[in-house]
Amino acid sequence: MFERNGRLVLAWTGVAALAFVSLTIGAGTLHLEELFSGSGGNASALLRESRVPRTLALVLAGSSLAIAGLIMQMIARNRFVEPATAGTAESAALGVLAVMLLAPGISVLARMLVAGGFALAGTFLFLLILRRIPHRSALVVPLVGLMLGGVIDSITTFFAYRYDLLQSISTWMAGDFSGVLAGRYELLWIGFALALAGYLAADRFTAIGIGETFAVNVGINYNRVVAIGLLIVSLITASVVVTVGLIPFVGLIAPNLVAMRMGDNARRSLPWVALTGAALILLCDIAGRVVRYPYEIPVGTVVGVVGGAVFLALLLRRERQVG
Template sequence: MPARPRRTGVGVLIGAILGILAIASLFIGVSDVSPLALLTGGPDSSAAFLLVTSRIPRTVAVLLAGASLGIAGLIMQMLVRNRFVEPGTTGVTEFATLGMLISTVFWPGMAVVGKMAVAAVFGLLGTWVFLRVVRAVPVRQLVLVPLVGIMLGGIVGSVTVFFAYRLDLLQSLGQWSQGSFASVMQGRYEFVWIAGAMVVVAWFAADRFSVIGMGEDFATNLGLDYRRVVAVGMVIVALITASVLVTSGVIPFLGLVVPNVVSLIIGDNARRSIPWIAGLGAVFVIACDIIARLVRFPYEIPLSVIVGIIGAALFLWLLLRRRGRAH
Protein backbone atom coordinates (compact mmCIF):
# COMPACT_ATOMS: atom_id res chain seq x y z
CA MET A 1 0.00 0.00 0.00
CA PRO A 2 2.77 2.59 0.64
CA ALA A 3 3.87 2.28 -3.00
CA ARG A 4 0.71 3.92 -4.37
CA PRO A 5 1.00 7.18 -2.36
CA ARG A 6 4.68 7.34 -3.27
CA ARG A 7 3.90 6.95 -6.98
CA THR A 8 1.19 9.58 -6.70
CA GLY A 9 3.66 11.92 -5.03
CA VAL A 10 6.18 11.36 -7.84
CA GLY A 11 3.47 12.07 -10.42
CA VAL A 12 2.51 15.32 -8.69
CA LEU A 13 6.18 16.28 -8.52
CA ILE A 14 6.63 15.66 -12.26
CA GLY A 15 3.56 17.80 -12.99
CA ALA A 16 4.80 20.62 -10.75
CA ILE A 17 8.27 20.58 -12.33
CA LEU A 18 6.72 20.56 -15.79
CA GLY A 19 4.60 23.62 -15.00
CA ILE A 20 7.54 25.53 -13.51
CA LEU A 21 9.85 24.74 -16.44
CA ALA A 22 7.16 25.60 -19.01
CA ILE A 23 6.61 29.02 -17.42
CA ALA A 24 10.36 29.62 -17.14
CA SER A 25 10.82 28.70 -20.82
CA LEU A 26 8.52 31.55 -21.84
CA PHE A 27 10.83 34.17 -20.34
CA ILE A 28 14.29 32.79 -21.24
CA GLY A 29 15.95 34.27 -24.30
CA VAL A 30 17.98 37.14 -25.68
CA SER A 31 15.03 39.48 -26.15
CA ASP A 32 13.40 40.97 -23.08
CA VAL A 33 10.14 39.07 -22.61
CA SER A 34 9.81 39.42 -18.86
CA PRO A 35 6.60 39.76 -16.84
CA LEU A 36 7.55 43.40 -16.16
CA ALA A 37 8.00 44.11 -19.88
CA LEU A 38 4.63 42.53 -20.64
CA LEU A 39 2.85 44.54 -17.95
CA THR A 40 4.42 47.88 -18.84
CA GLY A 41 4.32 47.45 -22.61
CA GLY A 42 0.75 46.26 -22.98
CA PRO A 43 -0.68 43.88 -25.59
CA ASP A 44 0.83 45.80 -28.52
CA SER A 45 4.42 45.79 -27.25
CA SER A 46 7.30 43.91 -28.84
CA ALA A 47 7.50 41.71 -25.74
CA ALA A 48 3.89 40.59 -26.18
CA PHE A 49 4.49 40.02 -29.91
CA LEU A 50 7.53 37.82 -29.22
CA LEU A 51 5.67 35.91 -26.51
CA VAL A 52 2.81 35.00 -28.87
CA THR A 53 4.80 34.38 -32.05
CA SER A 54 7.93 32.74 -30.64
CA ARG A 55 8.09 31.82 -26.95
CA ILE A 56 4.67 30.15 -26.60
CA PRO A 57 4.99 28.14 -29.87
CA ARG A 58 8.48 27.04 -28.89
CA THR A 59 7.41 25.89 -25.44
CA VAL A 60 4.38 24.03 -26.81
CA ALA A 61 6.52 22.37 -29.50
CA VAL A 62 9.11 21.27 -26.92
CA LEU A 63 6.44 19.78 -24.66
CA LEU A 64 4.68 17.92 -27.48
CA ALA A 65 7.94 16.62 -28.93
CA GLY A 66 9.15 15.35 -25.57
CA ALA A 67 5.85 13.68 -24.72
CA SER A 68 5.36 12.06 -28.14
CA LEU A 69 8.92 10.77 -28.60
CA GLY A 70 8.70 9.03 -25.24
CA ILE A 71 5.50 7.30 -26.38
CA ALA A 72 7.11 6.35 -29.72
CA GLY A 73 9.91 4.69 -27.79
CA LEU A 74 7.44 2.77 -25.62
CA ILE A 75 5.56 1.46 -28.67
CA MET A 76 8.79 0.41 -30.42
CA GLN A 77 9.85 -1.48 -27.30
CA MET A 78 6.54 -3.34 -27.23
CA LEU A 79 6.61 -4.14 -30.94
CA VAL A 80 10.10 -5.61 -30.66
CA ARG A 81 9.78 -6.83 -27.04
CA ASN A 82 13.08 -5.20 -26.17
CA ARG A 83 13.76 -2.42 -23.65
CA PHE A 84 16.70 -0.92 -25.54
CA VAL A 85 15.08 0.22 -28.79
CA GLU A 86 13.54 3.49 -29.94
CA PRO A 87 13.20 5.20 -33.35
CA GLY A 88 16.80 6.44 -33.12
CA THR A 89 18.26 2.98 -32.48
CA THR A 90 16.18 1.06 -35.04
CA GLY A 91 16.89 3.05 -38.20
CA VAL A 92 13.44 4.68 -38.27
CA THR A 93 14.86 8.18 -37.81
CA GLU A 94 17.47 7.60 -40.53
CA PHE A 95 14.80 6.36 -42.94
CA ALA A 96 12.66 9.43 -42.19
CA THR A 97 15.68 11.69 -42.79
CA LEU A 98 16.26 9.94 -46.12
CA GLY A 99 12.64 10.69 -46.98
CA MET A 100 13.20 14.36 -46.19
CA LEU A 101 16.24 14.41 -48.47
CA ILE A 102 14.39 12.71 -51.34
CA SER A 103 11.47 15.14 -51.07
CA THR A 104 13.93 18.07 -51.11
CA VAL A 105 15.73 16.75 -54.19
CA PHE A 106 12.77 15.73 -56.34
CA TRP A 107 10.14 18.17 -55.07
CA PRO A 108 12.04 21.22 -53.79
CA GLY A 109 8.93 23.39 -53.74
CA MET A 110 6.85 20.92 -51.77
CA ALA A 111 5.03 22.28 -48.72
CA VAL A 112 6.12 21.19 -45.26
CA VAL A 113 3.08 18.94 -44.88
CA GLY A 114 4.14 17.09 -48.03
CA LYS A 115 7.68 16.62 -46.75
CA MET A 116 6.31 15.34 -43.47
CA ALA A 117 4.14 12.85 -45.35
CA VAL A 118 7.13 11.58 -47.33
CA ALA A 119 9.21 11.34 -44.14
CA ALA A 120 6.37 9.42 -42.45
CA VAL A 121 6.18 6.95 -45.33
CA PHE A 122 9.92 6.35 -45.15
CA GLY A 123 9.73 6.09 -41.36
CA LEU A 124 7.01 3.46 -41.77
CA LEU A 125 9.23 1.64 -44.24
CA GLY A 126 12.12 1.80 -41.77
CA THR A 127 9.98 0.32 -38.99
CA TRP A 128 8.87 -2.52 -41.26
CA VAL A 129 12.43 -3.25 -42.43
CA PHE A 130 13.72 -3.34 -38.84
CA LEU A 131 10.97 -5.69 -37.72
CA ARG A 132 11.68 -7.97 -40.69
CA VAL A 133 15.42 -7.97 -39.97
CA VAL A 134 14.89 -8.80 -36.30
CA ARG A 135 12.56 -11.67 -37.23
CA ALA A 136 14.97 -13.01 -39.87
CA VAL A 137 17.99 -12.79 -37.57
CA PRO A 138 16.77 -14.03 -34.20
CA VAL A 139 18.95 -12.57 -31.47
CA ARG A 140 18.67 -13.84 -27.94
CA GLN A 141 20.76 -11.27 -26.08
CA LEU A 142 18.96 -8.09 -25.05
CA VAL A 143 21.68 -5.71 -26.21
CA LEU A 144 22.10 -7.19 -29.69
CA VAL A 145 18.68 -6.04 -30.94
CA PRO A 146 19.45 -2.29 -30.75
CA LEU A 147 22.91 -3.01 -32.20
CA VAL A 148 21.18 -4.50 -35.26
CA GLY A 149 19.04 -1.36 -35.48
CA ILE A 150 22.05 0.92 -35.09
CA MET A 151 23.86 -0.93 -37.90
CA LEU A 152 20.76 -0.64 -40.11
CA GLY A 153 20.50 3.06 -39.30
CA GLY A 154 24.20 3.50 -39.99
CA ILE A 155 23.84 2.02 -43.46
CA VAL A 156 20.84 4.19 -44.33
CA GLY A 157 22.50 7.25 -42.77
CA SER A 158 25.66 6.69 -44.82
CA VAL A 159 23.62 6.49 -48.02
CA THR A 160 21.81 9.69 -47.06
CA VAL A 161 25.07 11.55 -46.32
CA PHE A 162 26.62 10.33 -49.60
CA PHE A 163 23.80 11.67 -51.75
CA ALA A 164 23.54 14.85 -49.70
CA TYR A 165 27.25 15.44 -50.31
CA ARG A 166 26.99 14.77 -54.04
CA LEU A 167 23.97 17.07 -54.32
CA ASP A 168 25.44 19.82 -52.10
CA LEU A 169 22.74 19.40 -49.46
CA LEU A 170 24.92 18.61 -46.45
CA GLN A 171 23.91 21.87 -44.77
CA SER A 172 20.23 20.98 -44.96
CA LEU A 173 20.99 17.48 -43.72
CA GLY A 174 22.90 18.94 -40.79
CA GLN A 175 19.90 21.05 -39.81
CA TRP A 176 17.67 17.97 -39.68
CA SER A 177 20.30 15.92 -37.83
CA GLN A 178 20.83 18.51 -35.08
CA GLY A 179 17.67 18.87 -33.07
CA SER A 180 16.89 22.46 -32.13
CA PHE A 181 13.79 24.53 -31.47
CA ALA A 182 15.55 27.85 -32.12
CA SER A 183 13.69 28.45 -35.40
CA VAL A 184 10.26 27.42 -34.11
CA MET A 185 7.65 30.15 -34.25
CA GLN A 186 3.98 30.65 -35.00
CA GLY A 187 3.14 29.04 -38.32
CA ARG A 188 6.16 26.69 -38.24
CA TYR A 189 5.39 24.33 -35.39
CA GLU A 190 1.78 23.26 -35.88
CA PHE A 191 2.69 19.88 -37.39
CA VAL A 192 3.97 18.71 -34.02
CA TRP A 193 0.33 18.66 -32.91
CA ILE A 194 0.05 15.54 -35.07
CA ALA A 195 2.56 13.90 -32.73
CA GLY A 196 0.41 14.99 -29.80
CA ALA A 197 -2.65 13.43 -31.44
CA MET A 198 -0.72 10.16 -31.81
CA VAL A 199 -0.15 10.15 -28.04
CA VAL A 200 -3.94 10.15 -27.58
CA VAL A 201 -4.31 7.32 -30.10
CA ALA A 202 -1.61 5.35 -28.29
CA TRP A 203 -3.43 5.80 -24.99
CA PHE A 204 -6.69 4.43 -26.43
CA ALA A 205 -4.82 1.43 -27.87
CA ALA A 206 -2.61 0.96 -24.80
CA ASP A 207 -4.18 -2.32 -23.66
CA ARG A 208 -3.65 -3.86 -27.10
CA PHE A 209 -0.01 -2.79 -27.11
CA SER A 210 0.41 -4.38 -23.68
CA VAL A 211 -0.93 -7.66 -25.06
CA ILE A 212 1.27 -7.74 -28.17
CA GLY A 213 4.21 -7.04 -25.89
CA MET A 214 3.63 -10.57 -24.56
CA GLY A 215 4.29 -12.06 -28.00
CA GLU A 216 2.37 -12.99 -31.14
CA ASP A 217 1.19 -16.39 -29.92
CA PHE A 218 -0.10 -14.97 -26.64
CA ALA A 219 -1.94 -12.13 -28.40
CA THR A 220 -3.47 -14.48 -30.98
CA ASN A 221 -4.70 -16.86 -28.28
CA LEU A 222 -6.53 -13.93 -26.66
CA GLY A 223 -8.30 -13.22 -29.97
CA LEU A 224 -6.32 -10.09 -30.83
CA ASP A 225 -5.47 -9.26 -34.44
CA TYR A 226 -1.71 -9.09 -33.93
CA ARG A 227 -0.81 -7.77 -37.38
CA ARG A 228 -3.38 -4.98 -37.23
CA VAL A 229 -2.15 -3.77 -33.84
CA VAL A 230 1.46 -3.88 -35.06
CA ALA A 231 0.44 -1.85 -38.12
CA VAL A 232 -1.23 0.76 -35.89
CA GLY A 233 1.90 0.96 -33.76
CA MET A 234 4.10 1.37 -36.85
CA VAL A 235 1.93 4.23 -38.12
CA ILE A 236 2.04 5.98 -34.73
CA VAL A 237 5.84 5.71 -34.55
CA ALA A 238 6.27 6.90 -38.15
CA LEU A 239 3.99 9.94 -37.76
CA ILE A 240 5.59 10.99 -34.46
CA THR A 241 9.09 10.64 -35.90
CA ALA A 242 8.23 12.57 -39.06
CA SER A 243 6.35 15.42 -37.37
CA VAL A 244 9.12 15.99 -34.82
CA LEU A 245 11.79 15.72 -37.54
CA VAL A 246 10.27 18.44 -39.72
CA THR A 247 9.70 20.66 -36.67
CA SER A 248 12.95 20.41 -34.74
CA GLY A 249 15.21 17.74 -36.21
CA VAL A 250 16.54 14.60 -34.54
CA ILE A 251 16.33 14.28 -30.74
CA PRO A 252 18.28 11.17 -29.64
CA PHE A 253 17.87 8.72 -26.74
CA LEU A 254 14.62 10.21 -25.43
CA GLY A 255 12.39 7.33 -26.49
CA LEU A 256 14.86 4.88 -24.99
CA VAL A 257 15.54 6.44 -21.60
CA VAL A 258 12.16 7.79 -20.49
CA PRO A 259 10.08 4.56 -20.84
CA ASN A 260 12.75 2.62 -18.95
CA VAL A 261 12.82 5.14 -16.10
CA VAL A 262 9.02 5.07 -15.86
CA SER A 263 9.09 1.26 -15.90
CA LEU A 264 11.33 1.31 -12.85
CA ILE A 265 8.78 3.49 -11.02
CA ILE A 266 5.37 2.03 -11.91
CA GLY A 267 5.96 -1.15 -13.89
CA ASP A 268 5.09 -2.22 -17.44
CA ASN A 269 1.36 -1.51 -17.73
CA ALA A 270 1.11 0.57 -20.92
CA ARG A 271 -2.13 2.40 -20.10
CA ARG A 272 -0.83 3.46 -16.71
CA SER A 273 2.62 4.29 -18.08
CA ILE A 274 1.62 6.54 -20.99
CA PRO A 275 0.72 9.67 -18.93
CA TRP A 276 3.90 9.23 -16.90
CA ILE A 277 6.07 8.79 -20.01
CA ALA A 278 4.47 11.81 -21.70
CA GLY A 279 4.99 13.97 -18.62
CA LEU A 280 8.55 12.85 -17.90
CA GLY A 281 9.49 13.10 -21.59
CA ALA A 282 8.20 16.67 -21.71
CA VAL A 283 10.10 17.53 -18.50
CA PHE A 284 13.31 16.01 -19.85
CA VAL A 285 13.22 17.84 -23.18
CA ILE A 286 12.18 21.23 -21.82
CA ALA A 287 14.87 21.03 -19.12
CA CYS A 288 17.50 20.22 -21.78
CA ASP A 289 16.16 23.02 -23.99
CA ILE A 290 16.54 25.53 -21.15
CA ILE A 291 20.08 24.29 -20.48
CA ALA A 292 20.89 24.63 -24.19
CA ARG A 293 19.79 28.28 -24.06
CA LEU A 294 21.66 29.14 -20.86
CA VAL A 295 25.02 27.35 -21.12
CA ARG A 296 26.50 29.88 -23.59
CA PHE A 297 23.96 32.66 -23.24
CA PRO A 298 23.18 34.65 -25.41
CA TYR A 299 24.20 31.89 -27.86
CA GLU A 300 22.31 28.61 -28.06
CA ILE A 301 23.69 25.08 -28.18
CA PRO A 302 21.75 22.57 -30.32
CA LEU A 303 19.28 20.69 -28.15
CA SER A 304 20.44 17.32 -29.53
CA VAL A 305 23.87 17.88 -27.96
CA ILE A 306 22.47 18.31 -24.45
CA VAL A 307 19.93 15.49 -24.85
CA GLY A 308 22.63 13.23 -26.33
CA ILE A 309 25.04 13.75 -23.42
CA ILE A 310 22.45 13.24 -20.68
CA GLY A 311 20.61 10.50 -22.57
CA ALA A 312 23.82 8.54 -23.28
CA ALA A 313 24.77 8.66 -19.59
CA LEU A 314 21.31 7.43 -18.57
CA PHE A 315 21.41 4.72 -21.25
CA LEU A 316 24.74 3.42 -19.92
CA TRP A 317 23.33 3.42 -16.39
CA LEU A 318 20.26 1.44 -17.51
CA LEU A 319 22.45 -0.96 -19.47
CA LEU A 320 24.80 -1.63 -16.55
CA ARG A 321 21.87 -1.92 -14.16
CA ARG A 322 20.17 -4.54 -16.32
CA ARG A 323 23.41 -6.47 -16.75
CA GLY A 324 24.05 -6.37 -13.01
CA ARG A 325 20.56 -7.72 -12.30
CA ALA A 326 20.99 -10.43 -14.94
CA HIS A 327 24.01 -11.79 -13.09
Protein backbone atom coordinates in the same frame (compact mmCIF):
# COMPACT_ATOMS: atom_id res chain seq x y z
CA MET B 1 -5.17 5.52 -5.65
CA PHE B 2 -5.33 9.02 -4.28
CA GLU B 3 -1.64 8.96 -3.62
CA ARG B 4 -0.89 8.03 -7.20
CA ASN B 5 -3.11 10.78 -8.54
CA GLY B 6 -1.44 13.11 -6.12
CA ARG B 7 1.94 12.27 -7.49
CA LEU B 8 0.73 12.69 -11.03
CA VAL B 9 -0.48 16.19 -10.15
CA LEU B 10 2.92 16.89 -8.69
CA ALA B 11 4.55 15.75 -11.95
CA TRP B 12 2.22 17.98 -13.94
CA THR B 13 3.23 20.88 -11.77
CA GLY B 14 6.88 20.09 -12.32
CA VAL B 15 6.51 20.09 -16.09
CA ALA B 16 4.50 23.29 -15.92
CA ALA B 17 7.25 24.92 -13.88
CA LEU B 18 9.87 23.86 -16.41
CA ALA B 19 7.69 25.19 -19.20
CA PHE B 20 7.44 28.52 -17.38
CA VAL B 21 11.22 28.70 -17.05
CA SER B 22 11.48 27.89 -20.73
CA LEU B 23 9.19 30.83 -21.47
CA THR B 24 11.35 33.29 -19.59
CA ILE B 25 14.79 32.63 -21.00
CA GLY B 26 16.25 33.41 -24.37
CA ALA B 27 18.37 35.85 -26.29
CA GLY B 28 15.78 38.64 -26.11
CA THR B 29 15.08 39.75 -22.56
CA LEU B 30 11.51 39.28 -21.55
CA HIS B 31 10.15 41.85 -19.15
CA LEU B 32 7.19 40.18 -17.55
CA GLU B 33 5.99 43.40 -16.02
CA GLU B 34 5.41 44.76 -19.54
CA LEU B 35 2.75 42.12 -19.99
CA PHE B 36 0.73 43.46 -17.14
CA SER B 37 1.35 47.13 -17.61
CA GLY B 38 -0.87 46.96 -20.66
CA SER B 39 1.62 48.79 -22.82
CA GLY B 40 3.84 45.82 -23.54
CA GLY B 41 3.31 45.03 -27.18
CA ASN B 42 6.87 43.91 -27.34
CA ALA B 43 6.75 41.30 -24.61
CA SER B 44 3.49 39.76 -25.68
CA ALA B 45 4.64 39.59 -29.29
CA LEU B 46 7.84 37.87 -28.24
CA LEU B 47 5.84 35.42 -26.20
CA ARG B 48 3.24 34.81 -28.85
CA GLU B 49 5.55 34.50 -31.79
CA SER B 50 8.55 32.73 -30.30
CA ARG B 51 8.57 31.65 -26.65
CA VAL B 52 5.16 30.03 -26.45
CA PRO B 53 5.55 28.15 -29.74
CA ARG B 54 8.98 26.97 -28.71
CA THR B 55 7.85 25.75 -25.31
CA LEU B 56 4.78 24.09 -26.79
CA ALA B 57 6.92 22.45 -29.45
CA LEU B 58 9.26 21.10 -26.78
CA VAL B 59 6.44 19.65 -24.72
CA LEU B 60 4.70 18.15 -27.75
CA ALA B 61 7.86 16.66 -29.25
CA GLY B 62 9.14 15.32 -25.92
CA SER B 63 5.93 13.64 -24.91
CA SER B 64 5.18 12.24 -28.37
CA LEU B 65 8.70 10.84 -28.79
CA ALA B 66 8.54 9.25 -25.36
CA ILE B 67 5.25 7.56 -26.22
CA ALA B 68 6.61 6.49 -29.60
CA GLY B 69 9.55 4.92 -27.79
CA LEU B 70 7.26 3.04 -25.44
CA ILE B 71 5.14 1.70 -28.31
CA MET B 72 8.26 0.58 -30.18
CA GLN B 73 9.53 -1.20 -27.11
CA MET B 74 6.28 -3.09 -26.87
CA ILE B 75 6.37 -4.03 -30.55
CA ALA B 76 10.01 -5.14 -30.60
CA ARG B 77 9.66 -6.53 -27.06
CA ASN B 78 12.93 -4.92 -26.15
CA ARG B 79 13.72 -2.17 -23.69
CA PHE B 80 16.46 -0.58 -25.72
CA VAL B 81 14.51 0.17 -28.87
CA GLU B 82 13.31 3.62 -29.84
CA PRO B 83 13.11 5.58 -33.09
CA ALA B 84 16.83 6.42 -33.02
CA THR B 85 17.90 2.83 -32.31
CA ALA B 86 15.74 1.20 -34.94
CA GLY B 87 16.53 3.08 -38.11
CA THR B 88 13.21 4.97 -37.88
CA ALA B 89 14.58 8.47 -37.36
CA GLU B 90 17.35 8.07 -39.94
CA SER B 91 14.84 6.79 -42.47
CA ALA B 92 12.66 9.82 -41.86
CA ALA B 93 15.71 12.00 -42.47
CA LEU B 94 16.33 10.20 -45.74
CA GLY B 95 12.72 10.95 -46.61
CA VAL B 96 13.29 14.63 -45.92
CA LEU B 97 16.29 14.55 -48.24
CA ALA B 98 14.26 12.81 -50.94
CA VAL B 99 11.67 15.60 -50.73
CA MET B 100 14.37 18.27 -50.92
CA LEU B 101 15.76 16.63 -54.04
CA LEU B 102 12.67 15.55 -55.89
CA ALA B 103 9.80 17.78 -54.81
CA PRO B 104 11.14 20.78 -52.91
CA GLY B 105 7.91 22.71 -53.40
CA ILE B 106 5.43 20.51 -51.60
CA SER B 107 3.68 21.52 -48.39
CA VAL B 108 5.07 20.68 -44.96
CA LEU B 109 2.24 18.24 -44.39
CA ALA B 110 3.09 16.34 -47.56
CA ARG B 111 6.72 16.47 -46.53
CA MET B 112 5.87 14.92 -43.21
CA LEU B 113 3.81 12.20 -44.89
CA VAL B 114 6.70 11.31 -47.20
CA ALA B 115 9.13 11.25 -44.27
CA GLY B 116 6.62 9.11 -42.39
CA GLY B 117 6.47 6.68 -45.30
CA PHE B 118 10.25 6.38 -45.30
CA ALA B 119 10.27 5.94 -41.52
CA LEU B 120 7.69 3.19 -41.81
CA ALA B 121 9.69 1.39 -44.49
CA GLY B 122 12.91 1.68 -42.46
CA THR B 123 11.29 0.39 -39.28
CA PHE B 124 9.72 -2.45 -41.17
CA LEU B 125 13.12 -3.37 -42.58
CA PHE B 126 14.46 -3.33 -39.03
CA LEU B 127 11.78 -5.73 -37.82
CA LEU B 128 12.41 -7.95 -40.83
CA ILE B 129 16.12 -8.18 -39.99
CA LEU B 130 15.27 -8.92 -36.36
CA ARG B 131 13.24 -11.92 -37.41
CA ARG B 132 16.27 -13.36 -39.13
CA ILE B 133 18.57 -13.18 -36.13
CA PRO B 134 19.11 -16.75 -34.96
CA HIS B 135 19.55 -16.46 -31.19
CA ARG B 136 18.10 -13.14 -30.43
CA SER B 137 19.62 -11.63 -27.34
CA ALA B 138 18.11 -8.52 -25.86
CA LEU B 139 21.22 -6.53 -26.69
CA VAL B 140 21.66 -7.47 -30.31
CA VAL B 141 18.35 -5.79 -31.13
CA PRO B 142 19.37 -2.15 -30.50
CA LEU B 143 22.78 -2.99 -31.95
CA VAL B 144 21.24 -3.99 -35.25
CA GLY B 145 19.02 -0.92 -35.10
CA LEU B 146 21.91 1.46 -34.48
CA MET B 147 23.89 -0.08 -37.33
CA LEU B 148 20.93 0.02 -39.67
CA GLY B 149 20.50 3.66 -38.72
CA GLY B 150 24.16 4.24 -39.57
CA VAL B 151 23.80 2.56 -42.94
CA ILE B 152 20.71 4.59 -43.82
CA ASP B 153 22.44 7.72 -42.60
CA SER B 154 25.36 7.03 -44.91
CA ILE B 155 22.93 6.80 -47.83
CA THR B 156 21.55 10.19 -46.85
CA THR B 157 25.03 11.67 -46.57
CA PHE B 158 26.02 10.16 -49.89
CA PHE B 159 23.20 11.80 -51.81
CA ALA B 160 23.33 14.99 -49.79
CA TYR B 161 26.97 15.28 -50.69
CA ARG B 162 26.35 14.40 -54.31
CA TYR B 163 23.78 17.17 -54.68
CA ASP B 164 25.55 19.68 -52.49
CA LEU B 165 22.92 19.57 -49.77
CA LEU B 166 25.16 18.38 -46.95
CA GLN B 167 25.20 21.77 -45.26
CA SER B 168 21.46 22.27 -45.35
CA ILE B 169 20.62 18.72 -44.40
CA SER B 170 22.90 18.81 -41.37
CA THR B 171 21.45 22.14 -40.21
CA TRP B 172 18.03 20.73 -40.84
CA MET B 173 18.67 17.60 -38.80
CA ALA B 174 20.45 19.24 -35.87
CA GLY B 175 17.59 18.79 -33.41
CA ASP B 176 17.30 22.48 -32.73
CA PHE B 177 14.29 24.38 -31.39
CA SER B 178 15.76 27.83 -31.79
CA GLY B 179 14.08 28.30 -35.16
CA VAL B 180 10.63 27.41 -33.87
CA LEU B 181 8.17 30.25 -34.43
CA ALA B 182 4.42 30.43 -34.62
CA GLY B 183 3.35 28.84 -37.89
CA ARG B 184 6.37 26.56 -38.08
CA TYR B 185 5.77 23.91 -35.46
CA GLU B 186 2.10 22.99 -35.81
CA LEU B 187 2.86 19.58 -37.35
CA LEU B 188 3.87 18.50 -33.87
CA TRP B 189 0.21 18.70 -32.88
CA ILE B 190 -0.48 15.93 -35.37
CA GLY B 191 2.24 13.83 -33.79
CA PHE B 192 0.78 14.55 -30.38
CA ALA B 193 -2.70 13.56 -31.54
CA LEU B 194 -1.27 10.25 -32.75
CA ALA B 195 0.41 9.78 -29.39
CA LEU B 196 -2.99 10.29 -27.74
CA ALA B 197 -4.43 7.67 -30.06
CA GLY B 198 -1.66 5.39 -28.86
CA TYR B 199 -2.77 6.08 -25.30
CA LEU B 200 -6.29 4.96 -26.12
CA ALA B 201 -4.94 1.69 -27.48
CA ALA B 202 -2.51 1.26 -24.59
CA ASP B 203 -3.91 -2.07 -23.39
CA ARG B 204 -3.42 -3.62 -26.77
CA PHE B 205 0.20 -2.53 -26.89
CA THR B 206 0.78 -4.00 -23.46
CA ALA B 207 -0.68 -7.25 -24.72
CA ILE B 208 1.56 -7.47 -27.76
CA GLY B 209 4.44 -6.49 -25.52
CA ILE B 210 3.81 -9.64 -23.49
CA GLY B 211 3.99 -11.75 -26.62
CA GLU B 212 2.25 -12.74 -29.81
CA THR B 213 0.71 -15.88 -28.35
CA PHE B 214 -0.67 -14.01 -25.40
CA ALA B 215 -2.06 -11.26 -27.62
CA VAL B 216 -3.79 -13.75 -29.91
CA ASN B 217 -5.11 -15.64 -26.89
CA VAL B 218 -6.84 -12.59 -25.52
CA GLY B 219 -8.37 -11.99 -28.93
CA ILE B 220 -6.18 -9.24 -30.31
CA ASN B 221 -5.41 -9.01 -33.99
CA TYR B 222 -1.64 -9.06 -33.52
CA ASN B 223 -0.60 -7.96 -36.99
CA ARG B 224 -3.06 -5.12 -37.07
CA VAL B 225 -2.00 -3.74 -33.73
CA VAL B 226 1.65 -3.95 -34.76
CA ALA B 227 0.86 -2.19 -38.03
CA ILE B 228 -1.05 0.58 -36.29
CA GLY B 229 1.73 0.92 -33.74
CA LEU B 230 4.36 1.24 -36.46
CA LEU B 231 2.27 3.82 -38.26
CA ILE B 232 1.91 5.91 -35.11
CA VAL B 233 5.62 5.69 -34.33
CA SER B 234 6.66 6.52 -37.88
CA LEU B 235 4.41 9.54 -38.16
CA ILE B 236 5.40 10.89 -34.76
CA THR B 237 9.06 10.53 -35.67
CA ALA B 238 8.44 12.15 -39.05
CA SER B 239 6.60 15.09 -37.48
CA VAL B 240 9.53 15.76 -35.16
CA VAL B 241 12.22 15.22 -37.79
CA VAL B 242 10.51 17.50 -40.30
CA THR B 243 9.95 20.24 -37.73
CA VAL B 244 13.12 20.29 -35.60
CA GLY B 245 15.39 17.45 -36.72
CA LEU B 246 16.78 14.39 -34.96
CA ILE B 247 16.36 14.14 -31.20
CA PRO B 248 17.83 10.85 -30.07
CA PHE B 249 17.16 8.78 -26.94
CA VAL B 250 14.12 10.57 -25.49
CA GLY B 251 12.00 7.57 -26.43
CA LEU B 252 14.55 5.32 -24.79
CA ILE B 253 15.10 7.12 -21.52
CA ALA B 254 11.59 8.17 -20.54
CA PRO B 255 9.94 4.72 -20.72
CA ASN B 256 12.89 3.06 -18.99
CA LEU B 257 12.94 5.53 -16.13
CA VAL B 258 9.22 5.11 -15.65
CA ALA B 259 9.32 1.31 -15.95
CA MET B 260 11.90 1.17 -13.18
CA ARG B 261 9.41 2.69 -10.77
CA MET B 262 6.08 1.38 -11.93
CA GLY B 263 6.44 -1.58 -14.26
CA ASP B 264 5.22 -2.08 -17.76
CA ASN B 265 1.48 -1.67 -17.79
CA ALA B 266 1.25 0.79 -20.65
CA ARG B 267 -2.08 2.30 -19.69
CA ARG B 268 -0.89 3.14 -16.20
CA SER B 269 2.57 4.29 -17.21
CA LEU B 270 1.79 6.20 -20.41
CA PRO B 271 0.94 9.56 -18.83
CA TRP B 272 4.10 9.28 -16.79
CA VAL B 273 6.17 8.42 -19.83
CA ALA B 274 4.77 11.42 -21.68
CA LEU B 275 5.44 13.77 -18.77
CA THR B 276 8.96 12.42 -18.30
CA GLY B 277 9.69 12.90 -21.99
CA ALA B 278 8.43 16.48 -21.88
CA ALA B 279 10.36 17.26 -18.72
CA LEU B 280 13.54 15.72 -20.10
CA ILE B 281 13.51 17.69 -23.30
CA LEU B 282 12.52 20.92 -21.55
CA LEU B 283 15.42 20.50 -19.16
CA CYS B 284 17.88 19.76 -21.95
CA ASP B 285 16.67 22.71 -24.00
CA ILE B 286 16.90 25.06 -21.02
CA ALA B 287 20.40 23.77 -20.28
CA GLY B 288 21.36 24.28 -23.93
CA ARG B 289 20.16 27.87 -23.75
CA VAL B 290 21.78 28.71 -20.43
CA VAL B 291 25.21 27.06 -20.62
CA ARG B 292 26.62 29.34 -23.27
CA TYR B 293 24.22 32.24 -23.07
CA PRO B 294 23.51 34.06 -25.38
CA TYR B 295 24.54 31.34 -27.82
CA GLU B 296 22.46 28.21 -27.98
CA ILE B 297 23.49 24.57 -27.96
CA PRO B 298 20.98 22.53 -29.97
CA VAL B 299 18.82 20.32 -27.80
CA GLY B 300 19.79 17.35 -30.00
CA THR B 301 23.38 17.71 -28.80
CA VAL B 302 22.43 18.06 -25.14
CA VAL B 303 20.07 15.09 -25.35
CA GLY B 304 22.82 13.15 -27.11
CA VAL B 305 25.11 13.62 -24.11
CA VAL B 306 22.47 13.02 -21.44
CA GLY B 307 20.86 10.20 -23.38
CA GLY B 308 24.15 8.50 -24.15
CA ALA B 309 25.12 8.58 -20.50
CA VAL B 310 21.75 7.26 -19.32
CA PHE B 311 21.75 4.56 -22.01
CA LEU B 312 25.16 3.46 -20.78
CA ALA B 313 24.00 3.45 -17.18
CA LEU B 314 20.97 1.36 -18.13
CA LEU B 315 23.19 -1.16 -19.88
CA LEU B 316 25.58 -1.54 -16.98
CA ARG B 317 22.80 -1.56 -14.41
CA ARG B 318 21.10 -4.33 -16.32
CA GLU B 319 24.30 -6.29 -16.24
CA ARG B 320 24.61 -5.95 -12.48
CA GLN B 321 21.12 -7.31 -12.08
CA VAL B 322 21.92 -10.31 -14.22
CA GLY B 323 25.42 -10.97 -12.94
